[in-house]
Amino acid sequence: MVQYKEVAISEFFEKNSHLLGFDNPTKALLTVVKEAVDNSVDACEEANILPGIIVKIKSVKKDVFQVTVEDKGPGIEEKYVKKVFGKLLFGSKFKSLGEAGMQSRGQQGIGISASILYSQLTTGESALIESKVKNKMHYSCRLIIDTSKNIPIIEDEKKIESVKEQGTKITLKLKGVYRRVKGPEGFLKYVAIANPHAQITFFSPEGNKKVFKRVITKLPKKPKKVKPHPHGVELGTLIKMLARTKSRTLQAFLMNDFSKVGNTGAKEICDLVKLNLQTRPNAITREQISKLMDSMEQVKLQRPPTDCLSPIGEENIIKGLRKEYPADFVAACTRPVAVYRAIPFQIEVGLVYSKELPIDKQVNLVRFANKVPLFYQQSECGIYKAVVKTQWKRYGLQQPSGSLPIGPLVLAVHVASIWVPFISEGKQAIAPYPEIVKEIKLALSELGRKLQRYLSAEQRKYARERKRKLYERYAIEVATSLSNITGKNKDDIMGLLKKEIDKRGR
Amino acid sequence: MVQYKEVAISEFFEKNSHLLGFDNPTKALLTVVKEAVDNSVDACEEANILPGIIVKIKSVKKDVFQVTVEDKGPGIEEKYVKKVFGKLLFGSKFKSLGEAGMQSRGQQGIGISASILYSQLTTGESALIESKVKNKMHYSCRLIIDTSKNIPIIEDEKKIESVKEQGTKITLKLKGVYRRVKGPEGFLKYVAIANPHAQITFFSPEGNKKVFKRVITKLPKKPKKVKPHPHGVELGTLIKMLARTKSRTLQAFLMNDFSKVGNTGAKEICDLVKLNLQTRPNAITREQISKLMDSMEQVKLQRPPTDCLSPIGEENIIKGLRKEYPADFVAACTRPVAVYRAIPFQIEVGLVYSKELPIDKQVNLVRFANKVPLFYQQSECGIYKAVVKTQWKRYGLQQPSGSLPIGPLVLAVHVASIWVPFISEGKQAIAPYPEIVKEIKLALSELGRKLQRYLSAEQRKYARERKRKLYERYAIEVATSLSNITGKNKDDIMGLLKKEIDKRGR
Known part of the structure; x- marks a missing residue:
């Protein structure tokens, strides 16, 4: 037995x-x-x-x-x-x-x-x-x-x-x-x-x-609870919600138990599925529920609310990075709220550029989910995949194909969501949902452009500096020769030349 | 609140x-x-x-x-x-x-x-x-x-x-x-x-x-239940076992609740921890339990029993592969039972070589755990890692570094164990425990040698065949010339030459 x-x-x-x-x-x-x-x-x-x-x-x-x-x-x-x-x-x-x-x-x-x-x-x-x-x-x-x-x-x-x-x-x-x-x-x-x-x-x-150390004494905005959005609800979930609801009419159910369904939305959904707004939720048959779901999917509604999320914020990312790393340049970018499978999420990215970091190694990628660092399974994580897929050469960094970019950088990526889709219960890597990967790439390219501007400015500064040094090296020779030819005071000529170099070097 | x-x-x-x-x-x-x-x-x-x-x-x-x-x-x-x-x-x-x-x-x-x-x-x-x-x-x-x-x-x-x-x-x-x-x-x-x-x-x-189709009408050997082995038991598990046991003395507990502990083993363990054989299991203190575990770890014991496993068997692997693939050559190898963390496991491998399979693609690796095929997460699986780490060039196959070998082959690897360490609850990949990877590599190299013998024989056969075809092509010319020179019958000479080619071609 x-x-x-x-x-x-x-x-x-x-x-x-x-x-x-x-x-x-x-x-x-x-x-x-x-x-x-x-x-x-x-x-x-x-x-x-x-x-x-x-x-x-x-x-x-x-x-x-x-x-x-x-x-x-x-x-x-x-x-x-x-x-x-x-x-x-x-x-x-x-x-x-x-x-x-x-x-x-x-x-x-x-x-x-x-x-x-x-x-x-x-x-x-x-x-x-x-x-x-x-x-x-x-x-x-x-x-x-x-x-x-x-x-x-x-x-x-x-x-x-x-x-x-x-x-x-x-x-x-x-x-x-x-x-x-x-x-x-x-x-x-x-x-x-x-x-x-x-x-x-x-x-x-x-x-x-x-x-x-604490460097900010203000608490982050407290996230609010948000009800499910009608787009992306599974049939089984809808059945359960109908069975559990305290609402006494279909209209009330749609408006109270979901987010972003108003009078008009509820009416449109009911019209599509040919059910009366006053139908009792527990009187709806399985077949009708299936059609109800299709209608909910079809009707145009506002996107899910965003106050269920509490991002770190660009300013705070910059402060956080600056306090923990030596930094020549720090930048951050917080994207608007986006949605995968009716679930709101938000991407934030930040970077530190520092001459004190190794110049010929892969950047140090720091991943976060709801402000918690992720340490393992990097190569399976949607964040890693988005960083690798980004064209870093455009932004002035080297990048072997299929790899992280090379450079003296720390790159931080934060995924905030009411439901982070971890690939396993160890919560160390985020499933590479296309919507999430896309948003991360958009954030990174915005950050990349900031980096590029900094690097170009740095390059121009460097080029100017080189030029100025070159001028200065020859100025003395030129001043001596001109003094010999014209009989004027060498120091005066030198002074004029220096002024000119300063003007051009700016 | x-x-x-x-x-x-x-x-x-x-x-x-x-x-x-x-x-x-x-x-x-x-x-x-x-x-x-x-x-x-x-x-x-x-x-x-x-x-x-x-x-x-x-x-x-x-x-x-x-x-x-x-x-x-x-x-x-x-x-x-x-x-x-x-x-x-x-x-x-x-x-x-x-x-x-x-x-x-x-x-x-x-x-x-x-x-x-x-x-x-x-x-x-x-x-x-x-x-x-x-x-x-x-x-x-x-x-x-x-x-x-x-x-x-x-x-x-x-x-x-x-x-x-x-x-x-x-x-x-x-x-x-x-x-x-x-x-x-x-x-x-x-x-x-x-x-x-x-x-x-x-x-x-x-x-x-x-x-x-069913090709064997004999059921596999039925695996037997096996008790835990004293080596590799966690402290928390030992505490639980002592609390739950029906044995009334420590000696009985060691001998009845574990495998491979006899009179001598029980005595040695008790001596080491300085506990009387007759101690009641529920009278042992936490501190003593901790020492008991150390003693159990130290005492030399037989390896875990092997009849808890039910391998497929070399003959059946060959039959199984033959019935599902066109095959020029099939081989298999079942390793002896091995142990990781006191848990017995057994590795089996098989291969099909067939000219009908693509010659320039990676081999088709088929992974099994307890006779169940694994379909996803191949690159994270201990089986994959063992195949990649095997030096297939030695056995006549090409192999780009860090990859599966190339050739018209199906390679099957089976891990049988009373507890397969899957890396996630989706049960699609086996954790690369060093003991498991090592055993798979040993099995593969045994299989590789069989493959190599086949491929060398095939090469010799091919070389002979080419030679024979070359001889035959010239035999007619030679026969005609010899007939002209010697005046003997051309067909007789041709017959003699053919006999000679046959003899040498063998």
Whole structure:
């Protein structure tokens, strides 16, 4: 007899932890830092608090590290702490198909509990969670996940008075390998670039302290929730929305449950599908729903709203890059909001040109999705593909075919969206949707033109400088000869010549 | 206030269907066929039945197809049907860390329910499931998945008498794009190669019927369940195993819950960690467990057992390739069982050389994992990397650096394991673990030597043939001249010359 059983999601991801970014110890250490920091920044922004985060990595023994991430965010209510950290697929950010959504760093409610899962799998130790909500007691507990049931097991629960105002802190031990450049410190540097309003303090396993300073004291515009747009909704989603809606007429359903459908739009859609505006949503047959979807697709509507997105902004990209790199030239470009499969997204790009960077190497490409740096799977990422497809020779850079351009540059590309289409749950590369790749290329060519103007100006300046030096070298000879011929004072002639060189050299 | 909620696994995968192989309509159609066929072959073999499978794809309207997969396997008990098809993470094949496992096509209990999820999302239609268990009524129902709860919703349930002996049949509609070569038909052809004991009948959307014939009537050796090996067990897994075990002493635990630990091994481990053999498993402290793991790692033990694997076998690979390709030369090689991270695996390779295949193109690489063809992400797959790293010039083939070799060949590589390390849940590429890549290279070089012997023999034969043709062309002239000189009969001389050519040409 075949034995069937139900598998808990934790058990599935415990065995398949490589799907979540834990496929090797170097990546695992980075992933833990990333998930905790993402959550902290999200929580601070949500609560209108400027993010201040402390990340500590301590070496426990060979290939085992203790990671602590602490913020001054709003804290998490005691009753939620256990589930947020001790249960996979529990959180505040996951939006079902058909539900209203907005841009956020986390998307699923998996990352931080998966980190705890990996920690207990590799070291057998529980995680320490501390949370202080304003005007409440300081709460702490040690926690492991019972993977067979996907529930937390709590040890050592404590509530104490504390002078600390508010914040969340997580401490866990895991098997890992520490790398400085392409590891947690590099990650935090990139976080600092995309989030110049955050102050991040990092203590490395070697005992060094590094502060990534806050250079902007204004919080980014808070993204708003946005309902799905009628164009691009799948049939199954529409069926579900109709079954779940609180609207009592088809008209109300179309106008309330979708974005950008007004009176006229609703009427046009209903006319096309030959349904009365007053039809009850639950009275619509499967066949009619299928036709309804086609009509929704056909009717002309405004594009999805854009206030669900929170771009970094050109000015802030420039500030972020300038504070982390030596720079001779910095530029940025934020594109208008665009749409793929009815989902709004926005592209931003920035660059640093610096003579202190290597001149004969590929540019350093820094990828971001919703302000979070992406570290792995670069060559599969839509961002990389767009950079490679851009004709950088036009903008004054060398570029071997099929490669990144060559030059002393850092190139930053940010994709902001209410739903970033990652190619895997490890969230390290963005699927190369044609609409996204196209927008990135447009942004890059705008940036490229700025670069080109700078490089041409630099070249002209250089040429002028060379010319001036050449003139000056011969001016003395000319002045001496002219003085001999004309009998006039040599210094006077020299003065006149210099004036002339200055005038022409400008 | 932040709103938290629990997310059902179905809702997660509904939104993230690209993680499971549904990232585009071409791949989606293939994935549905793949998941259903995998399940059918597994079920037949499990029940000692030679697999006989019928796959039908019908075009419903533009980009919508109806897929039917029917087998004569044991059927599924009525009480399980709803969950197997209507619930994600429910099945018979998932093994938790620390549980005994064996080679099988499916691994997770996700594939077929995810197919139904995708079907209902894109067409809004329920799936039709039919199941006939021997000596029971014919059961059928239509089924959709309530994604918010990860439970099936059953419509139209029927039980009728039927003359049909047994089997399972699934019918579903989905948005898809049909491709002939790199689509379902190509997939089934490869299935037929790796499973020459299966008979597969395919009806294409164009109305063509194609039969992939069974050429072996013996079922493959049935793999046995194998317990984890002490080398390579993670600490978290060991803690869980100790908590769950039914053994009442540490000695019994080591000997019963692991493979290849005998009396001596158990004693050595206990001595090293300074624990009594009679210690109760639940009385061991965290600290002791950590030391126990180190001891288990240190003690010398036999390698993991190999009867958990079911390779195709050299003879069957040759039969499988011969029946699906025109062939001048076919060879195969099955390696001994090897181990990565304490998990047994086995590599098999085969090749077809045929003058009917293109001579100036890259060889056609066909990848298999547990007898299932892999279609996507070739360049990220450990199999591809091993083929590219092999020095094919040694074996008589051209090979541009970093590429597959060039020549009129089909190259098949099979990785069999109780746990195939796929790089993503779409199960299309195998992680390039060094042990796996090395074994594949060893198998390929063995195969390469066979190919080289064939090609050299072919070259010698060709050279002889050319020589003989040259001799024959001049023989007549020589015979005529000799006849003129000697006055002997020309035909007699010609006869003698021909005899001589034949002798030398051999």
